[in-house]
Amino acid sequence: MDSSHVDYPVEWEADVVLRDGSTMHLRPIRPEDADALQRFHVGQSERSTYLRFFAPIARLTDRELRRLVEVDHRERVAIVAVRPGRDEDGTDREDILGVARFDVITDGEAEVAFNIADSLQGKGLASVLLEHVAVAARERGVRRFTAEVLPQNGSMLGVFRDAGYQISQHLDDGFVSVGIDLDPTEKSRAVMADREHRTEARSMAGLLSARRVLLVGPGADDGTPESLLARRVLDAYSIDPGDTELVVLDPPGAVPGSVQQAAGWDDVGAIDLAVLAVAPEDALAAVRRLDGTGARGVVVLSGGYAESGPEGLERRRELVRTAHAAGMRLVGPVSYGLLTTTPGSALRASLAERPPPAGVVGLFCQSAAAAVTLTATLERRGLGVSSMVSAGHRADVSGNDLMQYWQDDDATEVVCLYLESIGNPRKFSRIARRLSAVKPIVVATAGRSGHVVPPGHAVRATRAPRRLLDELLRQSGVIQAENTHQLMDVAQVLAHQPLPAGNRVGILASSAALAALVAEAAASAGLEVATSSDYLPPHAHEEDIARTVDALYAPDACDVVVAVDVPVVQPRTGAIAHAVAQAAARTGRTTVASMLGLHGMPDELAAVGPDGRVVRIPAFSTPEDAVVALGKVVEHAEQRTETRGHEVAPEGVDSRCARALVEQWLADGEGRELDGHEAAELLACYGIRLWESRPVRAPDEAVAAAEELGWPVALKSTSPALRHRNDLGGVRLDITDAEDLREDVGRLRAVATALLGDESPEFEVQSMAPAGVACVVRSAEDPLFGPMVSFGLAGDAVDLLDDVAHGIPPLTDVDITALVSTVRAAPRLYGYGGAPPADVDALEDVLARVSVMADDLPELASLEMYPVVVAEQGASVLHAAVRLRPAGRRADGLRRALPG
Incomplete structure (x- = not known):
């Protein structure tokens, strides 16, 4: 194989958290990994080698190494878990600690295999690798894994069994043959979310339980921002050290007597957490020196990263990569630090001169400026906290991580978040839903739309409606505060009063x-x-x-x-x-x-x-x-x-068929609009029937179409400006005979010529649907929010007043009901003005199917079903416009990954 012509799928690279809270880097294997793979193999125990290869292979041959590291990333795929290491002469290298690979054996099926370092077995690496390699397989059209496992390899069988996928297994000639259906299930999503919760919570516990903290200063008290930050940390520690043991390296001047000063990096010793008050050009070297100290996290107080331009953004990314490679989480840059008030283990690693008193509020904010305001407010109100974290520009640690931690933290009863931006709204919603069911969450956002991104925050652009952020928060079950003042108002009620009955x-x-x-x-x-x-x-x-x-x-x-x-x-x-x-x-x-x-x-x-x-x-x-x-x-x-409902799972959905169609239509890598037949075929995969229609231009063609479809019929202009405009003469309904149809074709041609200057317009003939309430159902894929579903009633007034409800899949049956009932024009569906009530159940079924479709297909750039006519019995989809484009990577996909 000529590896120089192999496309390296960089989108498969990710940093992940393991069961012990440490981090690991995953990436596709490369040809230059041969030496690292040999070291990994030689370092394995005889038992691990036998369970992987079914034979005691002491060393891989050159031919075997080439076969294992030279893959095409399509028919043969391998993902490795790596961490930095060092040769005996001190040269830096990368060590492989786990491998997951699959080889396609038939159309849609591949054989999968795993090999995990002895030191990491039982820490969740195999489960994480399975998630990532399964997503890679689905992206390559593989829908099923098979594996042969020795009966004594109970741990690997447990990984397959506990993943939540549909599996089958049987004993065959001394091996256990396992089959794994890779289509996501409700159980597999729940398993992933539960494992993600446990690992990220443990990762945060590693930060917030730190006792021995290293402060790395700039080395001179010269008035630079870094020296001022380091001095503030030292002054704050001298006022209230809590239960923290502080060590300082390169301080800006004299240090308090209670602080241990290290002469150099070799004198630092074992630490739990590092706080950096150094210039950006020195931060990377400091993080590298932290490798091997036992530090589980690093807090970056200073700025000079993404807010300074593209070079600063790359510095920030390299800083995060280096911290993750060393098994650490990163807080910041431009962080105010973190602190806890737990008696006996109160952590002080922040710029706060007077920490707030102990209490039950877990407080998260981003910028240091916001932390200053909130700290002063806490002091003025006498409101106590269990822990407080400022994530700064949240290059890594975010509010999502802290929510995972606070869910299990007995000291925290109320969660307060002040968010200047949300980098992963889908994950936020998923975690907040889970947490808000047991602990109240109060959220204030700096911007009400999600469209404004503060300097230093790397956030995907969004084209979502400005009200979607409000809908996201409502759907997440959080209490939305208008500002930080109201955030504290609500918090002090929740912290000191019982929930009302x-x-x-x-x-x-x-x-x-x-x-x-x-x-x-x-x-x-x-x-x-x-x-x-x-x-x-x-x-x-x-x-x-x-x-x-x-x-x-x-x-x-x-x-x-x-x-x-x-x-x-x-x-x-x-x-x-x-x-x-x-x-x-x-x-x-x-x-x-x-x-x-x-x-x-x-x-x-x-x-x-x-x-x-x-x-x-x-x-x-x-x-x-x-x-x-x-x-x-x-x-x-x-x-x-109230019940949160169950994730909708309508019957008659064939997601595999839809996936095959989408891959076929996008085979050339270009986006496209689907024609009517293609749109009907795709919608049919989700149990949505699109009413047949026939394009026509001449009266005789229209009559022939009506004879084929059945009378009475509707005649519509296909022009976007006239398609739904009965008031402009673009629609004729209830046409019962050929003579009237011919006359209506002439009338619509005259309208199109007069209004649009089109002397040869195209029309559409369609059988008449049962009379009812006309609605609009839309879906779109947003770079930030992911799939969105919206609903409203048809009509100019509705459009002008923006009377539209939005939801972010996956949706529950309760969400679907709310989507319909919260629009202001909803009474028209329930018998308004003496009209018969419409079949809302049928409408909700259509919305549920669109929700599943949008969640399944990130390639679904946009879908508009207009009109959806909801009659007394049933809902009829009369027209659908579908646009596909190659999928980007969703922020919250079906694999666990940290910000990169």
Whole structure:
């Protein structure tokens, strides 16, 4: 084989996390890997060699090596897991620690084999390699793996069995023959997500449980940004070291006595985490020197990377590659650092001079500037955190990683994310859905559309509608905050109050007028004002206060309470605050307050509950802030009790047929529009029937088409400007005979000539569908968000008002129902104005099939089904426009991978 003419599939390269939290680089094998593969083979135990080759082969021959490393990446594919190593003379090299390969044996079928280093067996590398090699196989048209495994190789059989694919196995002549269907299943997706969760959570645990931290400084106190950053870390550590043991190398001047100073890299010793405050040109060398120190992560405080231009972006990518190759995760660049408040293992590796107190909030943000603001807000409100991470430009570690960790972290009960950009929305949605079912997530985004990318953030461009980010967050089950102020408002309710049992709000105010204003705000927030609401004048006696508060907190009087005490003339006495705090602690009723002079988590609104725990009522500057935060918490509590539904899996879907068609149509590597017959064929693979039509130009052709299809018929212009425009004369319906059809052809020709200047227009004849509500179903593949599905009713008013709902597959049956019911024009489907209700179930079935199709086919650049007529019985797809293009790599594909 002439390897010089082999296309190297760079898109198969990826960094992955293993079961122990360390990282590994995967890539296709190369001819120059022969020496590394020989070292790998020789280093294996006799048992591992026998299980792989069924014979005790001590050393591979040159011919065997060439066969194993020279592959065409199509019929013969091999992916290796590598890490950097070093020869005896100190020369850098790459070591192979695992190999997965397949050889195509028949059309759509390949034989697969694995070999994992003894030191990494049982750490999940085989499972990761199976995911990656399976995706590579599907991209090459392979739908099934076969393998022959020795019966005693239980670990490999377990990898196949636990992957979640459909498998078959039988004993044949002393070998176990295994067959693996590579089509993704709900189980295989769940297995991948579960393994991804465990490995990424363990990776973050390695960072946040660090005790011995190395600070690498610039070596001179010369006023550079790096020296200022290093000095801040040292000053912050001297104020509050937590339980961290800090070692510093090349400090900017003198160091506190509690800090150990290393004379050089050889003096550093074993560490858990490194913090870099060095210039970009020195960072790469520092990360390389960290290899072998035991560091599980590196935090980069300084800038000068992607925000500085293409060269800086490449520096950042090389920094990430080097960190991953050494088994480390990278936080930053331009990070504010990370800290934890866990008693006995409080980590201090940040620029925060005064860490927030211990609490139950896990806080993630990106830029250092945002971290400064949030830290100050936490201090002002007295709101505690379990851990706080600033990812900076999130070259590697992101909010997705921290959500994975916080799901299992007992110290974290509430998750707060301030996001300036979302690099992988599909993964975010998938992880957030899982986490929000057990812990509330509050999210504030710097931009409401996802279209604005801050400097330094490497994010794919998006063509998605500006409202899609809101839809993503809603679909993910998170609480969306308008800004960081509201983020903290909602967080302090969730952190110190129980989730409410309902939406009936009891209002206690210091005047009737104030009670009326709070009631109006409550109604706007979706809350129902309870009859137990009351007001207390500033001069109320203690007996009146006790009686009114007890009535408000009586069983079944309300579900939540808003207490507002703003006296106009007399000073506030604190009697109402004390009574409300005691009642809230005693009853466990969700309570918020707005009282003059109180803000955050004041001691005046704290009381001891029956279980001995201190219960604090959050205080807000304005009643409106309190009500808005409470409304969002109530809405979240209601969502937690609702079913999330099941991922849609309609019957009659043949994804293999669709895949074969798409590969056939895109064989030349060019995108294309499908004609009507092709569109119908593709839709039929997903159980969607496209109504037949016939293109015509002349009256006689139209009559012949109508005779073939059956009367009555519709006549439509095929021009995009007139196709759906009945008001412009581009459509004629319910034509029952040849004479009328000929006349209508003449009329439509006159319209096309007058409006478009087309003297030889083309028309379409189609059988009349049952009358109903006309709808539009669309799908598109976005570089950032991946597949998108949208729904709306047909009509100019709907288009002008942008009355369209969006969803990101995979969708559940609950998502599909919401997609239909949330558009403002939806009442037309349910019998509006006395019309008969439409068959919404049939419409939802069409949407489900489009959702599966969009998720299956990244080549589906766009699909528009317009109109979809929903009658009393059934939904008819009358026209479909389909455009295909070669697929790009989705940000959240069917293989685990870290940002590269």
